[in-house]
Structures are given as C-alpha cells and as structure tokens.
Amino acid sequence: MNILNILEEIEKVDAEVYERLNPRRQAMKQFYGWGSKVALAAAPLALGSMFNKAYGQTTPTAVQDILNYALTLEYLEYNFYQTAITCPNLIPAGACMDAIKTIRDHEKAHVALLKGALEGLKVTPVSFTAANFDFTAKGTFPSVFTNFATFLAVAQAFEDTGVRAYKGQAGFLISAPDVLQTALQIHSVEARHASQIRVMRRVSEGGGNVTTLKPWITGANDSGVPQVDAVYKGEDNVTQGGVDITTLGYSKNAATEAFDEPLTMAEVLAIAGLFIK
Numbered sequence: 001m002n003i004l005n006i007l008e009e010i011e012k013v014d015a016e017v018y019e020r021l022n023p024r025r026q027a028m029k030q031f032y033g034w035g036s037k038v039a040l041a042a043a044p045l046a047l048g049s050m051f052n053k054a055y056g057q058t059t060p061t062a063v064q065d066i067l068n069y070a071l072t073l074e075y076l077e078y079n080f081y082q083t084a085i086t087c088p089n090l091i092p093a094g095a096c097m098d099a100i101k102t103i104r105d106h107e108k109a110h111v112a113l114l115k116g117a118l119e120g121l122k123v124t125p126v127s128f129t130a131a132n133f134d135f136t137a138k139g140t141f142p143s144v145f146t147n148f149a150t151f152l153a154v155a156q157a158f159e160d161t162g163v164r165a166y167k168g169q170a171g172f173l174i175s176a177p178d179v180l181q182t183a184l185q186i187h188s189v190e191a192r193h194a195s196q197i198r199v200m201r202r203v204s205e206g207g208g209n210v211t212t213l214k215p216w217i218t219g220a221n222d223s224g225v226p227q228v229d230a231v232y233k234g235e236d237n238v239t240q241g242g243v244d245i246t247t248l249g250y251s252k253n254a255a256t257e258a259f260d261e262p263l264t265m266a267e268v269l270a271i272a273g274l275f276i277k
Contacts (some may be wrong), residue, residue: 071118072126072128072276073272074110074111075126075128075133076133077110077158077162078107078110078111079132081101081104081107082130085097085100085104090145090146091148091151096200099200106189132276132277134276134277135154137154140227149201152200153223153224153225153228156194156197156201156223157228157271159197160223160232161231161268162194163260164263165262167187194215195216198215214257216257217232217235217257217260219235219236220232220233220235230270233267235260236256237256237261238252240258240259245258
C-alpha cells in the first residue's frame with residue numbers, strides 16, 4: 001500500500017498531480033522499469049526526484065505529511081517481521097523462516113523507497129524503531145512473539161489489510177496508466193504475501209491447524225480470529241457492478257472469493273492505530 005496510497009492522498013490535496021506528472025510519463029516509465037536494471041538503493045532517489053520535479057521548490061506541507069504517514073506504516077510492518085525473526089524459537093527454521101525473511105526484506109525496501117522520496121524533497125523522514133509499536137495491539141495478542149500461531153494470525157491481518165487498501169486506491173490512478181500498471185504490480189506482491197501467510201497458517205508446524213483456510217479471503221472473516229473482524233468488514237459482499245453474483249449460479253463463497261472489497265484510508269488507519277503507541 002505504498003505508491004497507490006501516496007498518489008491517491010496527494011490527489012486529495014492537489015487535484016492537478018497527474019497533470020504535473022504526466023508530461024514526464026516517459027521518465028516515470030523508465031523509473032518503474034529500473035527494477036531489474038539498477039540496485040534497489042537507487043530507486044528512492046529517483047522517486048524523490050520525480051516528486052521534486054513535479055512540485056518544484058514549493059512542496060505542499062500536506063505532501064510531506066502523507067509521505068511520512070506512509071513511511072510510518074511501512075516501519076510498522078518491517079519492524080513486526082524483523083522483531084519476529086529475532087525472537088528465539090518463534091519461527092520454525094527452514095521454509096517458514098525463509099518466507100518471513102523474504103517478506104521482511106520487501107517491507108525494508110518499501111521503507112527505503114519512502115525515505116528516499118522524502119529526502120529527495122529535502123524533507124526529514126520520520127524514524128521509528130520496534131519500541132514505537134505495540135504488536136500485541138494493546139494486549140489483544142499477548143503471545144504474538146511467543147506463539148507461532150498467534151504471530152501468523154496477526155501477520156495475516158496485516159497482509160489482508162494491505163491487499164484491501166490497494167483495492168481501495170486503484171481507481172484514482174486510471175488517468176495515469178503507467179503509474180497504475182506499476183501500482184498493480186506492487187499490489188500483486190502484497191497479495192502473494194497474504195497468500196503465503198494463509199498457506200503457512202494452514203499447513204505449517206504450529207500454525208494453528210486452520211485446515212479450511214484458503215489462500216484468499218472467503219466471506220466476512222475467515223481468519224478464525226474474531227478480534228480482527230474490522231480487517232474483513234464488507235468481505236461478505238456478493239454484489240459487483242450492481243449484479244448479485246449468486247443469481248448467476250455461483251455459491252456465496254465463490255462470489256465473495258472472486259473480489260477483494262476495498263478499505264478506505266480511515267478504515268486502514270483505525271486498524272493500524274491499534275499497533276502504534
């Protein structure tokens with residue numbers, strides 16, 4: 001939920017953001033194609049340069065606030081996985097640990113991307129450590145770093161929230177197809193994170209034996225954890241484009257599984273706020 005959220009929020013305070021960026025569409029296309037050509041460390045500076053060119057020397061205060069907010073969320077996710085990796089006997093060695101380290105590395109890259117963007121705008125990025133977060137959600141998950149099943153349940157809530165947050169912002173990028181394409185590619189990575197965690201809950205040692213859990217969301221809350229109901233609000237919807245899909249011969253489960261419902265920014269903030277001190 002990175003570039004999508006950033007651009008959608010910037011559009012709220014600057015309706016002309018796409019007009020500012022579109023004349024440089026070719027440059028943006030080159031930037032987004034760098035993934036396999038240059039070191040990831042160079043990408044943050046490129047993003048910062050892009051925004052700096054778009055807004056000149058008069059960057060709106062709201063823009064830097066939005067970027068720092070997004071960075072806060074990425075610190076939340078990165079520190080969650082980083083803390084878990086350092087907890088002895090929490091994550092089983094082998095495939096489980098490898099998967100969590102890969103997700104951790106992706107979140108770390110997102111942090112670097114946003115920090116570079118802010119530094120490119122000559123704005124001081126916010127800085128957080130694990131001590132700034134309460135991953136128990138104010139005591140809701142007291143064993144999050146001592147019980148693997150609890151850890152995976154919280155991880156699933158984070159990742160499913162991220163997928164729905166992307167869905168909520170995609171429509172704002174229709175007028176910027178190059179950005180939309182890249183944003184959807186990032187969205188697919190978030191979806192793979194969510195799927196991976198769900199599979200780990202279903203089959204991994206200590207994963208809670210959630211044998212009916214699928215790699216995708218089914219219904220209002222299929223997590224088996226009622227404390228995260230807010231993450232799945234609206235996922236029991238069976239109507240898309242004004243059509244009740246169940247009237248077309250599909251089951252309710254199939255209808256809810258076929259589409260991820262969007263989460264608003266306010267809803268995402270309410271969920272994330274439980275983990276921030």
